[in-house]
Amino acid sequence: MKVSLKEVSQYLDFDLPPIPELVDLIGSRLGAVEETSDYQEKYSGIVTARVVKSEPHNNSDHLHVCLIDDHRSVGEVERNADGLVQVVCGAPNVREGLDVVWIPPGKIVPESYSKDPFKLAVRDIRGIKSNGMLASSREMDLGDNHEGIIELPAGAEPGQDFAGAYGLDDTIIEIENKMFTHRPDCFGQLGIAREIAGICGHKFSSPKWYKEHPDSVDVGQERLEFKVRNDLSELVPRFTAVTVAGIRVGPSSFQLQTAIIKLGLKPINNVVDLTNYYMLLSGQPLHAYDYDKIKALNDGSPNLIVRRAEEGEKLRLLNGKMVELNGDNIVISGDKKPLGLAGIMGGSDTEVDDTTKNIILECATFDMYNIRRSCMQLGVFSDAATRFTKGQSSRQNRAVLTKVVGEVINEAGGSIASDIMDTANSLPESIKTTKVSGEFINQRLGLDLNEQQITTLLENVEFKCQTSVDSLTIEPPFWRTDIAIPEDIIEEVGRLNGYDKLPQALPLRNISPASCDPLLNAKAVIRQKLRAAGANEVLTYTFVHGNLLDKTGQDRSKAYQLANALSPDLQYYRLSLMPSLLDKVRQNIKSGYEEFALFEIGRAHTKERGMNDENLPKQDEYTAFVITANDKLAKTTAPYYRARKFLNELIPAALKFQPLESSMPSFAVMEPYQPGRSAFVTLENNDKFLGIIGEFKPTVTKSLKLPKYCAGFELDTTALSEVLNRQKTYVPLSKYPKIEQDISLRVDKRLPYAELAGFLQAELDKLAPDDTHTALMPLDIYASDDSSDKHVTFRLTIFSYLKTMVDGEVNELLDKMAASAKEKYHAVRL
C-alpha cells in the first residue's frame, strides 16, 4: 500500500514528525514500512522552462538547438546575453513557445534515480553544447511515454521548481499489504491519514463529504434516464449509480496525473483518473460506463442489472482478456449483454474513451468472499478487487459517488443527468456497538490506562465511546467493518497507545515439571548414536516423485497424492524413508565420497495404515539408515552385515532377525529389500515389528544407480523409542579374574547361525555353575565353497563371584555344551 505523505497531510491539522521518526512510528503502530521514497530528492533541481527558440541542428536530421528561458532560476549554468540557456533536444514535438521540463546539468535523471543514478553534465552534441536536457515522461519516471518531451499545460510558469509545482515534493512510503488484510479503510489515503493522526496522538476528523451526503443532487437540463435492478441483495448490499451528460473526455490535469502515478496507477483519461483517485483516497472503488455504448449494446436500453452470470457467458474485460463466466460470478449487465465483472473489472465494450459524451458512474459494495472466489476462478485481479476483498463498508457508497460526480463535472464538464439510484435495501439501521470494560482491556495488555486515556485513543480515530459505571460502550465508525468483539478494541487501544509501552513481564506458573515427549527424546538419542557411529543425518522431502516409488518397487496407489504439486518431483507423500535416502546415494558417490552412511529420522504416510481416531491418516515414524561404498573400495563381504553392525550399535538389546522371504505379505516399507539378503528385526522375546534390514533388490540398485556395496535398515521409531527408553541392566563386578576359551563347531552349512548361537547360550545358561557370569561371542564362521559344512567359532568369557575359576572347569563346561550340540545338530567340536 503506497502512501503519499503530501496527500495525507492535507487531512491533518498538525505537522508530521520528521520522516525517520514517522516511519518508525508507523512501523510500530500501524504496519511494517517496506520502502520510503523521497520524491523531493528524486526531482531535486529540475525546473520548468519555456522554449524561446528552436532551430534545426546543422549536423543532424532530427536534433534541435533550443534556447530556453527559466527566469534565471538555475545558477552556475552558461547563459547568453538574454539570460537564455542552450539545450539540444531530439524530441519531435519540441517547438518555440512550449513549456517544458528541464533537467539542468549536474542533476540526476529521475528515471535512473533508484537504479544507477545518472547525473547530467554539459555535453557537446555534434559540435553544439547542450546544458542538460528537456525531459520525456519516461525520463521523469512519470510514465512510459518517450515519443516526445513533456508538454506542460497552459498556466505553467517558467523557472518553477517542478516537484513543487506538480505535487511531487512528496515522500511515498509503502506499507506491507498483509497488515491490512482486515482493514478496508487502510486501503485509502484517508484511512492512513486517520491512523497517522491516531498514532501521533491527534484527533482526526474525516472530511464532511465522506461522512455525510446530501439527500439529492442537482440534476441538469439534459436527463439520461436509466433503471437499476439488484437481483442479489445478499451479495450486493448496496448499488448506487448516476448519469452525467455532455462531458468532454481528455487527459487529466497534470496534477491529477502525478497524484495517481505517485500511488502506482497509470493515468487513462479525466473520468477514469478521477474514479481511480477517489478509490486511492477512500478505499472505495468506482466504475464509469459509456452510457451510449450501453444503449447501443442493449437495443437502446441503458439499464443496469446486478445478477449472477450465466454459465459459460463471455465477457471481454478492460485489460483485453476474454473471460468465460460461471454462475457464481456477479456481473453488472445491461438488458441484453453483460457489461462488467462486478467489483473486479469493467468490460471493454462500454469503456469510457475520447468519444464518450455521456456516462453512468457506479459506486457499490460486493461480497468479499464472492469477489475473492471469482478472482481466483478467473485469474483476474485488480486494485478494485483488492479493496473489495477487505470488506468495504456500503455506508460510504453514496457519499463517494456524490463527491466524484461533482469532481467529474468540474474536470470534464457536463451536468448530472439523473437522480442517484440507490438500492440500499439491506442496510441495517445502526452500527453494532461493543461493550468492554477498561479493566478487561488493561488486563489483556498488562497496562494501567484510565478510562479517559482509553477513550481519547479511540476517539482520535473517530470511534464513539460511552462510559458507564463498569464498562465502555464503543461504536466503531462505519468504515471499520473489522471491529466486532472486545478483543478488537483491545488491539486498537494497545496499538494506538504503542506496543512499545507494553510491560515486559514473564508469566508466572507453578513449578510442576514440563514433561519430555518420549518420542522426541528417542529421536535425539538415535541421532546422537548414529552420529557417533560416523553416519550423517540428512533431511529429505516428505513428497517424492512417482518414479521413485516405481523404482523402489513401491505402489503409487498406496500413497497420498498431491492435487496441486509444484512439479512431478513432489507429487506423492512418501511411503517410507528408504527410497529418499537411496535417491541421495549416487550424487554423493559421484562427488567422490568413497564410503559413507546416511540416516534420516522422519515420517511416512500410506493408505495401507488406515486412519486414526481424528479420521486422519496414521503417521509412521521411521528411522532409515543406509551404508554404502563405491565400487573402487573392493568389498568382498556382504554389505548386509555392515548395516547390521550399525543396527546393533543403535539398539542395546538382543534382536531377532527373521529372513525376509518373497512369499511374505508385502508392505511398502519392505519393498526395496531383497529377499534372502534381508531380515525382519524384532526383539528377541517379542514378535512386534521393529524394522527391516537388508540389501536392496537388483532392480532398485540398477534404477537408482547404486554402488554394489549398499545396505540399510528402516526402523519403527516409536517401537525403537520404547527400547531406547528402557533401563539398562548392570552386571556386578567380581573380584575374581575372568577366563576366556574358544569353541569351534562344525555344523551343516544351512543351520542358521542364530539357532546355533541361541542353543549354545541356552545350554550355557543351564550348565554354567551358580554365581558365575558368562558371555558367548562369535569369532569366526568358515566354510569352503565345495563343502556342505561350516565351522563356527565362539569365545566364551566366564567369571565367578565366589572363586577364581580354572581352565579345566571351563573346558568341561564347553565339552558338555559340545555334546548337547552334537546330539541336536550333529555338531562336531574341532
Place this chain on the structure above:
Amino acid sequence: MEYANPQIKQVAEQLRGRLPNLQNKEEIFKAVELKALFDGIKTLPADERAEYGRELNGLKKELQALVEEAAGSELPTLESIDVTAPFDINTPLNQHPQLLTSDTGSKHPLTTEMEHVLDIFYRMGFNAIESREIDDDYHMFTSLNFPEGHPARDDYDTFSTDEGLIAPAHTSSMQNRILKMGKDNLDHDETIAYVIPGRVFRNEDLDARHEHTFYQIEGLYVGKGVHAGNLIATLKTFLQEYYDKELDVKTQPFYFPFTEPSFEFALSCPFCNKEGCSICGHSGWIELLGCGMIHPNVLREAGIDPLKYSGFAWGMGVDRLVMMKYDIEDIRNFESANLAFLRQFS
C-alpha cells in the same frame, strides 16, 4: 515390427542381430547404419519424409525396448545369506564389520538447532510435541478462526491431496488439539505451556531464500491473567538465552486471523549489535516471528472460556535461525543431503 521401407527394414534386421553381442547395449544407438538412415531424411522428396520419419522413429523405439529388455534380464542373481549371523562367512577377524569413524558423523544443523531451542523451552517449563505432516482443513484453518473462503487463507498456499487432506503450512494446526488436551489443567489452576516443533509446507517455488518444506516451532501459553507483555517477555527471554546476550526487541502490528492483537516480533541483530550487517540487511533488526494473543474464537473452539483465560502463541522459522547463525547462503542446502554441506557440522 515390420517396416515398409526396404532400407529401414534391412537396417532393423542387422541391428536386431547385433544387439545380443554388444557388451554395452546402449552402443546400438551409435550404429553408423542408424545414423545413415537419419541423414537420409534430407535427401528425400518432401512428400515421402513424413512416412519415412514415422518408420524411423518406430525403429528407434523398438531398439529402446530391446535394450531395456536386455538390461532387465541382465540383473545379477544374488545368493541368499545367513541373515541371522553377525558377519559374513569367511570374514577374517580383522575385517569384521566396523562402524565409521565418529569424526565423519554429523547431525543435521536444523535438528541440532531444534534440539537446542527445545532444550531452552523445556527449561522454561514448556512441554513439547511434534506437529502432524498431513492434516485437515479444520485444523489448518477453521479451528484457527479462518472462515471458509476468507481472503486471509490466500496468505497460505497449501498443498492438498486428492482426498482434500492438507500438508500444513504452519505448526499452528496443532493449536486446537493442544488447547483441548490442556483444557482440564486450567481448571486445576495450571497453565497450558507447549512448544510444537514440526515440518511445514508452502506451495511456493524454490529459490535460495524459499523452500516449500521448512521447519517451525510453535509456542502456546494459556492461563489466567496472561497479557501481551507476558508474550513479549517470554520471547525476549528465550532469545537472550539462545543468543546468550542482552537484546532489544520490538513488536510491529500484524494480522493473523488466529491472534488478536497480532504482532510481528523483531530482535536487535545479535550478530552486529544493531550496528548493521549483511545478516540484518543493515537495519540492525531482524524480523523473526509472528505472534499474538490467542483469538477468543480459537479458545472457544477448544472449549476454553476466553473471558476466564487468555493466552499467547507464536510461530518461529527454524531454517532462518540456522541460516543466520552460520551465514548459510542457500536454503536448498538443507534438504540436499549433500555430504559437502552436512559434514561441515560434524
